[in-house]
Amino acid sequence: MRLILFDIDGTLLWTDGAGRRAIHRALLDEMGTAGPIDGYRFDGKTDPQIVRELLTLAGHSESDSDDRVAAVCRRYVDLLSAELAKPTQATKLYPGITDLLAALEPHESGGRALVGLLTGNVQDGAALKLRSSGLDPARFAVGAFGSDSHRRADLPAVAAKRAAERTGRRFTGADIVIIGDTPDDVACARPMGARTIAVATGFYDTAALRAAGATHVFENLGDTQAVLTALFA
Known part of the structure; x- marks a missing residue:
C-alpha cells in the first residue's frame, strides 16, 4: 500500500x-x-x-x-x-487535480493507496483553503500539518504514524510518496527514505526541483496516467 x-x-x-x-x-x-x-x-x-x-x-x-x-x-x-469568503477571492485548483484524485479512488478502495496531506498549513487553515477550492478536507484520510510541528522535516513521521493507526500497517521508505512544489517538500522526505513527486506549479521550475533530488518531476499534474505510473512505480 x-x-x-x-x-x-x-x-x-x-x-x-x-x-x-x-x-x-x-x-x-x-x-x-x-x-x-x-x-x-x-x-x-x-x-x-x-x-x-x-x-x-x-x-x-x-x-x-x-x-x-x-x-x-x-x-x-x-x-x-x-x-x-470575499466575493473577489479566486481560489483555484491546479490542472489535473480533480482527475488525479478521482483516479486514485479505485486504488484507495482496493487497499493499494491511502491518500493524505503533508502541508505547512495549520490544520484549520488547511481545511479553509481546501473548502475554498471545492475540495472536502475529509477526502484526505490522514494528514500532517504545521500545527503538528513548525519543522517540516518532522511531518512525514507524523503522517506515517497516523496512517499506521488508521490501517494497522507500518509505512516506511518507498511506501511513502510526498507530492509537493518546493525543494523543502523533497528534503523532508529524505530522513524516511520516502519518494517524491515534485511539480512546477509553484515558484520553482523543473530544473530546480530536479536539482533538489525529486524522484519524479512534472510541469503540472495534468497527465493523470503518467502521475499514477510514478506513484505506483
Missing part, C-alpha cells in the same frame, strides 16, 4: 495571496509588526515557522514564544476565513 501525501499551496491549489494577506494582518494585530514580510518567501515553510522567522527578522523579543506564535496562528485562521 502506498501512503500518498499531498502538499496544498502550489501543489493542489492557489489562493491568490489570501494566506499571505491573513498572516500579515495577524502579525500586526497580535505582535505589532510583520517584519520584512514584503520580501519574504512563504513557499515550503510551515505557518508557525513563517511567524517565528518574521518576528526574528523584526527583532521581536517574543519570536521564540510558543504561546505568542500560537496566538498569531489563531488570529491568522480567523482572518484567512474572512479573506477566502
Whole structure:
C-alpha cells in the first residue's frame, strides 16, 4: 500500500495571496509588526515557522514564544476565513487535480493507496483553503500539518504514524510518496527514505526541483496516467 501525501499551496491549489494577506494582518494585530514580510518567501515553510522567522527578522523579543506564535496562528485562521469568503477571492485548483484524485479512488478502495496531506498549513487553515477550492478536507484520510510541528522535516513521521493507526500497517521508505512544489517538500522526505513527486506549479521550475533530488518531476499534474505510473512505480 502506498501512503500518498499531498502538499496544498502550489501543489493542489492557489489562493491568490489570501494566506499571505491573513498572516500579515495577524502579525500586526497580535505582535505589532510583520517584519520584512514584503520580501519574504512563504513557499515550503510551515505557518508557525513563517511567524517565528518574521518576528526574528523584526527583532521581536517574543519570536521564540510558543504561546505568542500560537496566538498569531489563531488570529491568522480567523482572518484567512474572512479573506477566502470575499466575493473577489479566486481560489483555484491546479490542472489535473480533480482527475488525479478521482483516479486514485479505485486504488484507495482496493487497499493499494491511502491518500493524505503533508502541508505547512495549520490544520484549520488547511481545511479553509481546501473548502475554498471545492475540495472536502475529509477526502484526505490522514494528514500532517504545521500545527503538528513548525519543522517540516518532522511531518512525514507524523503522517506515517497516523496512517499506521488508521490501517494497522507500518509505512516506511518507498511506501511513502510526498507530492509537493518546493525543494523543502523533497528534503523532508529524505530522513524516511520516502519518494517524491515534485511539480512546477509553484515558484520553482523543473530544473530546480530536479536539482533538489525529486524522484519524479512534472510541469503540472495534468497527465493523470503518467502521475499514477510514478506513484505506483
